[in-house]
Amino acid sequence: MGIILTLIVGGIIGWLAGVILGKDIPGGVIGNIIAGMLGSWLGGQFFSFGPVMADIAIFPALIGSILLIMIVSFILKQTR
Numbered sequence: 001m002g003i004i005l006t007l008i009v010g011g012i013i014g015w016l017a018g019v020i021l022g023k024d025i026p027g028g029v030i031g032n033i034i035a036g037m038l039g040s041w042l043g044g045q046f047f048s049f050g051p052v053m054a055d056i057a058i059f060p061a062l063i064g065s066i067l068l069i070m071i072v073s074f075i076l077k078q079t080r
Contacts, residue, residue, distance in 0.1 A: 005054040010036030013056070017065035023073050035072075039065025 011029060014036030018025045025031035040056045043064025050059035 002054070006056065007033055007037075009054040009056050010034075010040060010061075012036065013039060013058070013061045013065050014069075017062055017069050020062075021066060021069055021073075023069060025069060026072070026076070035065050035068055036061065039063075039068045042068060 011033040014025060014032035014034070017035060017039060018032065025035050027034065036056075040061035041064065043060030043062070044057060045064075047060035047063060048057065050057050052058070
């Protein structure tokens with residue numbers, strides 16, 4: 001049950017980061033989950049504050065996901 005809740009929270013964070021930036025994440029729902037999970041790891045490496053849900057600190061994960069989406073969008077734009 002813990003891994004399912006972690007995937008759900010990661011997906012919501014990835015989706016929210018995409019909404020904030022106004023960009024679509026490649027891969028749809030799977031892309032949201034990946035961005036949320038990688039973003040939570042990235043944000044957790046630099047920040048440690050805010051509420052925690054399913055072992056994911058919400059604000060650092062959101063910041064990390066936003067940074068990740070910005071980087072991926074920049075790379076995809078440069079390769080087109």
